[in-house]
Amino acid sequence: MSEAASELEKLRAALAVAEGRAAAAEADLAQARAVVSTSEAMIAALKLEIALLRRDKYGRSPERTARLLDQLELQLEELVADAAEDAAGAEQTAEKTTKVAAFDRRKPVKKPFPEHLPRERVVVEAPTCCSACGSDRIVKMGEDITETLEVVPRKWKVIETVREKFTCRHCEKISQPPAPFHPIPRGWAGPSLLAMIVFEKYGQHQPLNRQAERYAREGVELSLSTLADQVGAVTALLTPLKALIEAHVRATTRLHGDDTTVPLLARGGTKTARLWTYVRDDRPFDGTAPPAVVFHFSRDRGGEHPTAHLKGWQGILQADAYAGYNPLYDPARQPGPVVPALCWSHARRKFFELADVETNVRKGKSAKDISPIALEAVRRIDALFEIERGINGQAPEARLEVRKQLSAPLVEDLERWLRGERAQLSKHAKVAKAIDYLLSQNHWPGFTRFLEDGRICLSNNAAERALRGVALGRKSWLFAGSERGGQRAAVMYTLIGTAKLNGIDPQAWLADVIARISDIPVSRLPELLPWNWAAPAASVKAA
Known part of the structure; x- marks a missing residue:
């Protein structure tokens, strides 16, 4: 028995050594990644500086130079954010092992805050007795001041947190309160300022260079790299909340899914990347679970992406007829196939484009070019949507009963009429293609599934509404600067979109989340989710 015990102790010791080596290797890798990210950001900053010097020397050239500077600024923004994110990860990894020193990142030289900004002194409460011996014979010997730049709507200010030093006349021990907490290590920006920066970038679609220009006009000069550094650090800080929201979204049995294009900056121009969204919203069928949305970024629109996003999930997916979703519907899929429910708004849109009299006349088409079949199809589909507006928010059983009585006869009559009209049309007719999209053998069961399940909506508008901000933002920020920039955007769009769905002011x-997230244990992170935050927010507003 003693030999067995000795052997067990040796194995435990060997396991501890192996775990220590693995932790050290992980810390080394994180530090190396942070060094590379910082170097790339430095190179991008030098390229931008060279381009600006050339412009100053040779004068302003046409549009091409302006576009080049915009691209360089965006690359610098993304790379600095990458470096901040990697540095935060390196520091967190280094804390897990004592054998690897924390990554010491080259810090940018920070200008002092403008003197014209008002100062608000927050004095940390002084001790009443010596922390070493307990004597009350303590005398102030100096103070340290930590300046934090904070913003109040339309008003800037610098908060001076004063930590007074005291010395004990009895034992000569010097005591001082601990340094104030910052959401970001060695941070200089307050939570409200950080929230404003990321919300304006992702919620108001204002690139950081435009923010920097506006802040400068208000008397506060903050460089592009300084702002990008904060964006990367804030994204790393809030990523755990995105994971919680995604888990909540996947916990339902019905989802809305959609995607939209995002221009991605690449060598020689841009390429078309994708932002995918999945929305959980049970309110149309009187569900009590809070609504939420999660975003994912990918470099292309391959079908492997939705398969990976919904791996292990089973339920009803409301989406368009994109073929990339087909692997999800495979009967052999584990743990089971996803059930498709197609969007009538997509089907209606194909007819509406042929029946939109105003738009077609504006394009110079005569009234005879307007398809009467498309007009009638739009009228019949609109009748289905009118029924849905009357039952929105009711329980699934009540919705299903109304659909069986009112919607089912209309759908049967629509199918019969469309098949009769289709038989008389050429396969090259535009309206024939719209009919084929709706009546396809692969599509029609998905379109009529709402007649079998009261939880299903007639359209996929919930997902399209979630993507509306991205579509508007493309006109402002033109393109994503890198793949990691797209992933950061997915994190922030998830947080901001979920807050909006729950009726919460995202900023x-x-x-509040930035101020509290580092100070609470992981087990209490759900308290910060928008639907759990709504109650305290309401009470504060009432007070």
Whole structure:
């Protein structure tokens, strides 16, 4: 028995050594990644500086130079954010082992805050007795001041947190309160300012260079790289909340899914990347679970992406007829096939484009070019949507009963009429293609599934509404600077979109979350989710 015990102790010791080596290797890798990210950001900053010097020397050239500077600024923004994110990860990894020193990142030289900004002194409460011996014979010998730049709507200010030093006349021990907490290590920006920066970038679609220009006009000069550094650090800080929201979204049995294009900056121009969204919203069928949305970024629109996003999930997916979803519907899929429910708004849109009299006349088409079949199809589909508006928010059983009585006869009559009209049309007719999209053998069961399940909506508008901000933002920020920039955007769009779905002011919620997230245990992170934050927010507003 003693030999067995001795052997067990040796194995435990060997396991501890192996775990220590693995932790050290992980820390080394994180530090190396942070060094590379910082170097890339430095190179991008030098390229931008060279381009600016050339412009100053040779004068402003046409549009091409302006576009080049915009691209360089965006690359610098993304790379600095990457470096901040990697540095935060390196520090967290280094804390897990004592054998690897924390990554010491080259810090940018920070200008002092403008003197014209008002100062607000927050004095940390002084001790009443010596922390070493307990004597009350303590005398102030100096103070340290930590300046934090904070913002109040339309008003800037610098908060001076004063930590007074005291010395004990009895034992000569010097005591001082600990340094104030910052959401970001060695941070200089307050939670409200950080929330404003990320919300304006992702919620108001204002690139950081435009933010920097506006702040400068208000008397506060913050460089592009300084702002990008904060964006990367804030994204790393809030990523755990994105994971919680995604888990909540996947916990339902019915989802809305859709995607949209995102221009991605690449060598020689841009390429078309994708932002995918999955929305959980049970309110149309009187569900009590809070709504939420999760975003994912990918470099292309391959079908492997939705398969990976919904791996292990089973339920009803409301989406368009994109073929990339087909692997999800495979009967052999594990743990089971996803059930498709197609969107009538997509089908209606194909007819509406042929029946939109105003738009077609504006394009110079005569009234005879307007398809009467498309007009009638739109009228019949609109009748289905009118029924849905009357039952929105009711329980699934009540919705299903109304659909069986009112919608089912209309759908049967629509199918019969469309098949009769299709038989008389050429396969090259535009309206024939719209009919084929709706009546396809692979599509029609998905379109009529709402007649079998009261939880299903007639359209996929919930997902399209979630993507509306991205479509508007493309006109402002033109393209994503890198793949990691797209992934950061997915994190922030998830947080901001979920806050909006729950009726929460995203910027106020982000400010509170940034201030609290580092100070609470992981087990209490769900308290910061928008639907759990709504109650305290309401009470504060009432007060």
